[in-house]
Amino acid sequence: MLVYAGAAVAEIAGCFSFWAWLRLDKSVLWIIPGMASLSLFAYLLTFVDTAAAGRAYAAYGGVYIVASILWLWLVENSKPDRWDVTGAIICLVGAAVILLPTRA
Known part of the structure; x- marks a missing residue:
């Protein structure tokens, strides 16, 4: 999860520069x-x-969404509403479903 968190911060910061x-x-x-x-x-x-790689990127998407909502709040000073938070939680659960199961 630390790799995903670092990647999310790096991606959001890079996109924010543009x-x-x-x-x-x-x-x-x-x-x-x-x-x-x-x-x-x-x-x-x-x-x-x-x-x-595709599985790594797909699972990363959920982490990216959560990080984006945190960026919205912490960097852009715009407090997320309940829909932002609910959507982020749903996406994070989806990322866990993709990444965590053991595959045969």
């Missing part, structure tokens, strides 16, 4: 650390203990 540049009128230089962050995101996902 958002800041294009939507918040920040300098184009914001994309330099953003690209590094997106590279770190991709690198971190290679450490997920599963034989199939």
